[in-house]
Amino acid sequence: MVFRNPTEERQGFGCIFDMDGVLIDSxxxxxxxxxxxxxxxxxxxxxxxxxxxxxxxxxxxxxxxxxxxxxxxxxxxxxxxxxxxxxxxxxxxDFPIMPGARELLDELRAHGFLLAIGSSGPPENVALTLERLGRQSLFSAVVTGMDVTRGKPDPQVFLLAAERLGLAPERCVVIEDAPAGIQAAHAAGAKAVGLASTGRTHQDLAAADLVVDHLHELSPALLRTLISPRLHG
CATH class of the missing domain: 1.10.150 (DNA polymerase; domain 1)
Structure with missing residues (x-):
């Protein structure tokens, strides 16, 4: 996988996915x-x-x-x-793919979103998940627990993911299932979507800008509006 680290930030939008509890119901x-x-x-x-x-x-x-x-x-x-x-x-x-994960990834890339993984997990776990998803080519950046020295709620993982995408964090949305991840996304300057997957409740994720029960509820248009309502309101 080729990571982009340009000297100038791109325009456009990015979506940074946590892995556990977001792409897989782990x-x-x-x-x-x-x-x-x-x-x-x-x-x-x-x-x-x-x-x-x-x-x-x-x-x-x-x-x-x-x-x-x-x-x-x-x-x-x-x-x-x-x-x-x-x-x-x-x-x-028994690969526990999250319902709607492949469809959302495909749709976001088709509509011009740059995609990244921002996970605290070890690189072996992330690599296996990407292999089983069959969507490695859709991701422009991957950040794992080996790439950072500070875990969530520190924003390091999402700041690095945005940097590798060549985007300002403010042009990114993070999809997370954990309160610490929501906090990290906001500390990075990104918007945060909370996914109430197994073991999580809407109350747990109340600090997110949007909380959903299923990835099927998300779309490129909705995420663009969340990131930049003045452009898409």
């Missing part, structure tokens, strides 16, 4: 992979605990759930590696 696969690793290690995890941390990096989740029991960096790295490998095995077996 809540159950993530919870199951955490449950498997926790059982192997004799560590506690409940679904409410997981739900509170969903959308953060694996290392952040390990620190939040088991910080006192996993102080060793080598152990944290081992848990992280095993958990993400288990997750990929699960979604290879």
């Amino acid at each position: 809540y159950r696969a993530h919870f199951e992979s955490w449950r498997m690793i926790a059982a192997e290690e004799g560590l506690p995890i409940t679904e409410p605990q997981f739900a509170r941390t969903f959308g953060r990096t694996s290392r952040e989740i390990i620190a939040a759930l088991w910080g006192e029991k996993t102080c060793d960096e080598a152990k944290i790295a081992d848990l992280d590696r095993r958990k993400e490998a288990a997750f990929r095995d699960l979604i290879r077996e």
